[in-house]
Amino acid sequence: MKILKPTPQNIAKCSKVIQCGGLVAFPTETVYGLGANALNLKSVAKIFEVKQRPVFDPLIIHVANKKMLQGLVKSVNPAMTRLIDCFWPGPLTIVMEKSDIVPDLVTAGMSTVAVRMPKHPVALALIRKAKIPLAAPSANLFNRTSPTEALAVQDQLDGKIDYVLDGGKCKIGVESTIVLIQGKTLFILRPGAITSEMLKKVFSGRVTSTTSSLHNLQPGGLQKHYSPQTISILADKKLNITEAVLEKKILKLKKKPRLGLVCFGRIRSQKIWDKVITLSETKDLNEAAANLFSTMRRMDRMGLDVIVFQPVPEKSIGIAIMDRIRKACFGNKL
Ligand code: TXA
Ligand code: MG
Numbered sequence: 300m301k302i303l304k305p306t307p308q309n310i311a312k313c314s315k316v317i318q319c320g321g322l323v324a325f326p327t328e329t330v331y332g333l334g335a336n337a338l339n340l341k342s343v344a345k346i347f348e349v350k351q352r353p354v355f356d357p358l359i360i361h362v363a364n365k366k367m368l369q370g371l372v373k374s375v376n377p378a379m380t381r382l383i384d385c386f387w388p389g390p391l392t393i394v395m396e397k398s399d400i401v402p403d404l405v406t407a408g409m410s411t412v413a414v415r416m417p418k419h420p421v422a423l424a425l426i427r428k429a430k431i432p433l434a435a436p437s438a439n440l441f442n443r444t445s446p447t448e449a450l451a452v453q454d455q456l457d458g459k460i461d462y463v464l465d466g467g468k469c470k471i472g473v474e475s476t477i478v479l480i481q482g483k484t485l486f487i488l489r490p491g492a493i494t495s496e497m498l499k500k501v502f503s504g505r506v507t508s509t510t511s512s513l514h515n516l517q518p519g520g521l522q523k524h525y526s527p528q529t530i531s532i533l534a535d536k537k538l539n540i541t542e543a544v545l546e547k548k549i550l551k552l553k554k555k556p557r558l559g560l561v562c563f564g565r566i567r568s569q570k571i572w573d574k575v576i577t578l579s580e581t582k583d584l585n586e587a588a589a590n591l592f593s594t595m596r597r598m599d600r601m602g603l604d605v606i607v608f609q610p611v612p613e614k615s616i617g618i619a620i621m622d623r624i625r626k627a628c629f630g631n632k633l
Contacts, residue, residue: 300457302449305421305464313462314428317342322349324438324452325425326466327417329390329475329491330445330592331452332361332435333460334425337371340402343434347404349459352441357407358434359392359475360414363426368414371401371432378480378502385501388418390471390492394479405434415475421466437474438463442526444592444599444627447472451596472589473619479513486510490619492588508618526627527595529559531606533628538566538609556604561594563587563611574601584617591620595627 303309305326313323320342322335333350335342337360347354362368365383368375373396375383382393397412406412414432417423426433437445438452446452449465456463476491476498483504487495490508499506538560559574560566564582566575576594578587598606608624611617 300453300460301462302453302465303462305424305466307424309462309464310421310424310428313464314425316462317425317429317431317433320345322346322460323425324446324449324456324460324463325422325433325435326449326464326469327361327419327422327435328469329417329471329473330447330469331438331449331463331466332417332422332433333438333452333456334361334433334435336429337361337405337432337434338400338402340404343402343404346434346436349456350436350439350441352436354404355407356436356441357409357413358405358436359477360401360405360412361422361426361433361435362414362416363423364416367426367432368416371398371412371414372396373398376480378485378504381501382478382498383416386493386497387416388423389416390418390475391415392475392477392489394477394488411479413477419466421464425464444527444595445474447589447592451593454596468589468593470589471585471616472591472593473616473623476619481513486513490622492616492619494615494618496615526629527599527606529599529603529606530631531595531608531624531628532631533624534607534609536610538562538607557602559598559601559603559606560609561598561606562609566609573603574598578611578620584611584615584620587611588616588620591623 392413392415394411394413401412440455447469449463452463471492476493477489479486485502485506487508495506557573560572562577578590611620
């Protein structure tokens with residue numbers, strides 16, 4: 300795989316790849332995406348093949364302007380228009396009734412399609428140049444961490460696609476907020492950088508993260524997701540874990556386990572940790588989000604037996620961070 304500088308020539312080259320039915324990885328403000336022509340069934344099928352992604356997990360379509368959106372959906376109601384005017388381009392994905400031109404494979408057979416307009420000049424330039432809406436999941440193998448830099452895409456997808464456009468490190472670092480409006484309720488299907496407080500300011504009805512009243516919806520809904528390959532566990536705030544607990548319940552190791560700690564803020568160095576990485580020394584949640592997936596990958600390369608996560612405060616983008624950490628740790632309870 301070639302990592303390409305996002306020059307106009309390289310963007311033109313990648314847009315040709317897309318037009319010819321191929322795949323290109325590209326930067327967005329959230330995470331890197333693996334893009335293909337959203338309206339071409341064969342191209343979309345390649346995304347599932349490359350990612351080893353189950354076909355019941357639908358894709359997000361990326362557009363560069365409102366006109367592109369209009370072709371993909373049945374209608375855009377006033378509440379949606381308001382969200383679009385306030386948050387696009389940006390990390391908000393809106394689920395809408397799809398038009399007939401969107402292949403069922405994109406939406407996993409659902410009548411709705413998830414659409415967003417990314418806020419990254421390279422992503423927008425690529426979509427504009429290709430003149431095609433891009434179906435693009437995060438550019439990682441299924442169930443693995445979302446890439447937040449071009450090298451992380453290469454690590455996972457080398458040999459499977461030809462190009463990744465290098466836009467540097469993603470500013471936000473966690474995937475977009477996904478919302479669905481039903482009547483007077485806005486459901487947050489996946490938390491992200493657009494928080495419920497921000498949504499409440501522009502949506503006149505109820506805003507909720509409880510989706511139990513919705514049927515047949517599993518967006519990123521798999522409980523295990525976004526995970527490092529090393530066993531990951533969520534500790535409590537005070538990091539009360541003991542090696543005995545770890546050995547007995549999880550590892551069943553004879554030797555002393557090698558432990559990594561992903562913390563928030565600073566901790567006094569303690570002998571039990573073989574490696575400590577902080578998501579943000581100054582307890583800045585935005586910085587923590589931007590560092591989350593790259594930290595998971597760094598920890599994964601250290602030959603540890605367990606990665607322990609310290610929780611972060613569940614406010615603003617902290618909600619999205621904890622959502623991703625819980626998914627990474629699913630099934631491994633202390
Ligand atoms: O920030 C992002 O959204 C990144 C960048 C590349 O744009 N993309 C991303 O895509 O996170 P992906 O495929 O990793 O996650 C898409 C999520 C899936 O979990 C899927 O279930 C949900 O969007 N989704 C897609 N279509 C949906 C629909 N019609 N209704 C509800 N959820 C949907
Ligand atoms: Mg993903």
